[in-house]
Amino acid sequence: MTAHRKLILTVVAAGLFTLVLVGATAALMLAGEPDENGVGRSAAERVVVLVVLLLLASAFCGWLIVRLHDLYAASPLRMAEEVTATLAHSGLRVGEQGAAELRVLAQAVNQLLALREASENDVAERVREARASLEEERSRLAALMADLSQSVIVCNLDGRVLLYNQRARQELAAGADGGHVDLLGLGRSIYTVFDRALITHALERLQQASQLGETENGQLLGSAQFVTATPAGRLLRAHMSPVLGGDGPHHAQVGGLSITGFVLVLEDVTSSNERHARRDALIQSLIEGGRGPLGSIRAAAEMLSEVADMPAQQRDRFLRVVHDEAAKLSAQFETAASAFSNDLRERWLLEEMRGAELLVVAARRIGERRAGERRALAVKTENVDEDLWLRVDGFGLFQALRYLAWRLQDEYAVREVRLSLTRSAQLAQIDLSWLGTFMNNETAMSWLQDPMSVAGDASPLSVTDVVERCNGDIWFQRERVSHRAFFRTMLPIADAPTDLPRAVIAAAEGERPEFYDFDLFGWSAASHELDDRLLADLSYTVFDTETSGLQPTQGDEIIQIGATRIVNRRLLRHECFDQLVNPQCRLSPQSIEVHGITRELLVGQPTIDVVLPKFHAFCADTVLVGHNAAFDMRFLQLKEEQTGVRFEQPVLDTLLLSAVLHSNQTTHRLEAIAERLGVSVFGRHTALGDAIVTGEVFLKMLPLLAEMGIRTLRQAREASQKTFHARLRY
Amino acid sequence: MNRKILIADDEQNIVISIEFLLRREGFEVLVAGDGEEALAKVRGERPDLVLLDVMMPKMNGFDVCQALRADPDLAGTRILMLTAKGRDTEVSKGLGLGADGYMTKPFSTKELLAEVRKLLGM
Numbered sequence: 001m002t003a004h005r006k007l008i009l010t011v012v013a014a015g016l017f018t019l020v021l022v023g024a025t026a027a028l029m030l031a032g033e034p035d036e037n038g039v040g041r042s043a044a045e046r047v048v049v050l051v052v053l054l055l056l057a058s059a060f061c062g063w064l065i066v067r068l069h070d071l072y073a074a075s076p077l078r079m080a081e082e083v084t085a086t087l088a089h090s091g092l093r094v095g096e097q098g099a100a101e102l103r104v105l106a107q108a109v110n111q112l113l114a115l116r117e118a119s120e121n122d123v124a125e126r127v128r129e130a131r132a133s134l135e136e137e138r139s140r141l142a143a144l145m146a147d148l149s150q151s152v153i154v155c156n157l158d159g160r161v162l163l164y165n166q167r168a169r170q171e172l173a174a175g176a177d178g179g180h181v182d183l184l185g186l187g188r189s190i191y192t193v194f195d196r197a198l199i200t201h202a203l204e205r206l207q208q209a210s211q212l213g214e215t216e217n218g219q220l221l222g223s224a225q226f227v228t229a230t231p232a233g234r235l236l237r238a239h240m241s242p243v244l245g246g247d248g249p250h251h252a253q254v255g256g257l258s259i260t261g262f263v264l265v266l267e268d269v270t271s272s273n274e275r276h277a278r279r280d281a282l283i284q285s286l287i288e289g290g291r292g293p294l295g296s297i298r299a300a301a302e303m304l305s306e307v308a309d310m311p312a313q314q315r316d317r318f319l320r321v322v323h324d325e326a327a328k329l330s331a332q333f334e335t336a337a338s339a340f341s342n343d344l345r346e347r348w349l350l351e352e353m354r355g356a357e358l359l360v361v362a363a364r365r366i367g368e369r370r371a372g373e374r375r376a377l378a379v380k381t382e383n384v385d386e387d388l389w390l391r392v393d394g395f396g397l398f399q400a401l402r403y404l405a406w407r408l409q410d411e412y413a414v415r416e417v418r419l420s421l422t423r424s425a426q427l428a429q430i431d432l433s434w435l436g437t438f439m440n441n442e443t444a445m446s447w448l449q450d451p452m453s454v455a456g457d458a459s460p461l462s463v464t465d466v467v468e469r470c471n472g473d474i475w476f477q478r479e480r481v482s483h484r485a486f487f488r489t490m491l492p493i494a495d496a497p498t499d500l501p502r503a504v505i506a507a508a509e510g511e512r513p514e515f516y517d518f519d520l521f522g523w524s525a526a527s528h529e530l531d532d533r534l535l536a537d538l539s540y541t542v543f544d545t546e547t548s549g550l551q552p553t554q555g556d557e558i559i560q561i562g563a564t565r566i567v568n569r570r571l572l573r574h575e576c577f578d579q580l581v582n583p584q585c586r587l588s589p590q591s592i593e594v595h596g597i598t599r600e601l602l603v604g605q606p607t608i609d610v611v612l613p614k615f616h617a618f619c620a621d622t623v624l625v626g627h628n629a630a631f632d633m634r635f636l637q638l639k640e641e642q643t644g645v646r647f648e649q650p651v652l653d654t655l656l657l658s659a660v661l662h663s664n665q666t667t668h669r670l671e672a673i674a675e676r677l678g679v680s681v682f683g684r685h686t687a688l689g690d691a692i693v694t695g696e697v698f699l700k701m702l703p704l705l706a707e708m709g710i711r712t713l714r715q716a717r718e719a720s721q722k723t724f725h726a727r728l729r730y
Numbered sequence: 731m732n733r734k735i736l737i738a739d740d741e742q743n744i745v746i747s748i749e750f751l752l753r754r755e756g757f758e759v760l761v762a763g764d765g766e767e768a769l770a771k772v773r774g775e776r777p778d779l780v781l782l783d784v785m786m787p788k789m790n791g792f793d794v795c796q797a798l799r800a801d802p803d804l805a806g807t808r809i810l811m812l813t814a815k816g817r818d819t820e821v822s823k824g825l826g827l828g829a830d831g832y833m834t835k836p837f838s839t840k841e842l843l844a845e846v847r848k849l850l851g852m
Contacts, residue, residue: 306839324743
């Protein structure tokens with residue numbers, strides 16, 4: 001039996017009891033008939049008393065019921081509501097009121113709620129910690145990538161770029177004509193940079209290699225290599241290795257895991273290839289060029305030695321042959337030797353080095369004790385300019401200085417040399433000086449020009465070779481007054497190396513740096529028709545052009561194109577396109593007032609038929625976004641025939657979208673929209689500046705459009721077309 | 731009878747030795763300084779053997795060899811190619827074009843003599 005029913009029974013019992021009392025009283029009163037003495041009540045009086053008593057009894061019963069209901073029925077219902085409310089807000093507590101039993105219950109509920117809140121806070125804290133450490137790891141990875149001297153690109157299986165470093169971007173940005181196009185970008189296809197077949201083939205080999213490895217050794221993973229050329233004609237060697245994940249496609253499974261992407265490490269092998277080719281050619285020419293003369297010498301020599309009865313005249317002819325051919329061979333040999341030494345010369349890479357450091361190391365090298373030498377040569381450094389930077393072949397210079405110093409010790413018994421480094425106008429001056437013994441100029445000259453050979457260390461190069469390789473000069477000089485002599489080396493001063501621009505740009509809190517985006521791993525290129533894709537998922541190229549005037553059909557031309565990209569709702573300011581275009585026509589004075597680009601700025605800039613294909617490549621696989629895009633598109637379309645590129649991408653126009661969002665506003669100029677949406681405007685009326693503002697505006701519009709139910713590309717295009725402005729035609 | 735040998739080589743210094751060598755061995759020796767002259771002399775003088783250098787002015791040894799083999803009248807003329815390039819590909823090209831033998835400079839005069847005798851069936 002429930003408490004509620006018990007309660008009702010109790011109330012009913014109490015009511016009945018009261019009624020019984022009232023009834024009894026009434027009966028008593030009715031029974032009190034008036035006697036002859038007139039004592040007692042008339043019948044009417046007794047009825048009134050009865051009614052009054054009845055009313056009093058009913059009121060008491062009513063009060064009792066209301067009181068009990070409040071205590072035992074309404075309070076629990078109120079508490080139930082409060083408990084329901086705590087489902088949504090863990091900070092709420094249940095009020096402790098009502099009957100004593102109910103208060104005990106409320107206390108128990110409150111304890112439970114407190115426990116739940118504590119555990120929720122705990123979970124939230126852990127999630128925050130985990131996210132922070134993940135973010136930290138990501139930043140660390142990005143920093144590491146930025147510092148690598150090799151180019152690294154990570155792609156998913158569709159060839160979408162998920163990550164790249166600064167070096168990869170620099171390496172791949174150089175165009176065929178020395179221009180600069182950013183082909184590499186997050187979410188872009190790697191196939192705009194490398195041939196699709198090349199990558200596909202490498203991926204196949206990768207999978208094969210990985211499967212082979214699996215049978216031999218459970219964990220072995222393959223890698224593949226290929227060599228390819230960049231548009232600028234550089235040769236790159238690419239090393240490809242797989243990225244494994246749990247949920248990749250079926251065909252790419254390796255030992256339970258599947259290949260979800262790949263890492264490309266690129267290395268520029270152009271110069272080493274050229275060098276190899278040159279050396280091969282040298283060896284080849286030496287071999288083949290030597291055969292003829294050797295053949296003649298050998299035949300002549302055999303005749304001379306085998307034929308005893310040769311007339312003197314014939315003998316002279318043979319001797320002359322030997323003589324001639326030997327001379328030819330020598331000449332050939334010399335040519336090859338000098339070519340080889342040139343090759344050696346080029347193989348040395350010059351490196352930036354602090355002059356002071358160079359001197360310290362040189363002093364240490366010179367001061368090393370030689371085998372068989374009683375005492376090491378003393379070296380002092382003096383007047384060292386700490387701020388000088390040099391661009392030198394450090395190893396060669398150490399060798400040269402040591403060779404000179406040790407030869408002084410060997411041949412002139414010099415016991416101490418000094419090294420100094422001073423600035424002399426735009427040159428650095430390194431002196432290797434000593435006291436006392438002088439040599440004559442001829443000897444000094446031969447020291448500088450002989451191949452260096454010190455303590456078994458022989459080099460085909462001379463001191464002069466080494467110094468010239470560093471674009472410097474060296475000579476011998478003496479000062480009679482101070483009794484000092486020195487070898488003076490003059491070298492060009494280099495700029496102190498500045499750090500390369502760091503790839504990782506500090507991102508606002510909660511935002512990722514723009515050079516990688518692992519969320520792209522989930523992408524699949526072919527899976528969706530763009531039209532039905534969510535606006536938030538698409539990649540965009542936001543662009544703007546400056547033109548020589550406003551009449552595309554009457555000969556006005558594009559003079560500047562600026563563009564930036566949006567991937568995963570982030571504006572990638574570092575992946576931009578910014579190019580002036582030589583219009584080959586005159587600029588209208590009004591337009592110059594708008595964009596400030598004068599005739600002189602355009603001299604030497606590429607023409608539209610060079611720029612547009614590059615821009616087309618930059619836009620590949622994205623939706624175009626522009627402010628008043630119809631105007632810009634008109635210019636682009638008029639160039640289709642001339643340049644051979646068609647812009648068939650979907651186009652969204654922020655002007656039209658603004659009209660969709662704020663149909664009651666009178667102006668949809670970019671500044672006005674930016675102000676309305678809280679975007680700060682800078683650098684307006686440069687194509688890139690406008691493109692960036694347009695991009696920011698577009699990003700602000702996306703959530704507003706979503707509120708209106710415009711979520712897919714198709715919906716956005718249809719809404720745009722319906723607005724009044726869509727009917728404008730240029 | 732006297733066998734006739736044509737030396738086709740523009741390198742005078744090797745021709746001197748080979749000519750001397752072959753004459754001493756009793757052969758009749760003709761000399762041509764370039765490819766065209768070599769072709770003309772083969773047609774005019776009908777030597778039994780041609781020592782053909784690959785690198786010659788006007789017409790190189792391969793072309794001469796090909797022209798000789800294209801002429802059925804000259805089918806009996808033996809061809810020994812001499813070259814200063816020792817690449818395997820060249821050797822097989824020479825033999826493919828119809829040369830009967832191939833020698834790479836520098837060769838010993840004894841080997842040359844042995845090869846000449848072999849080709850002439852002596």
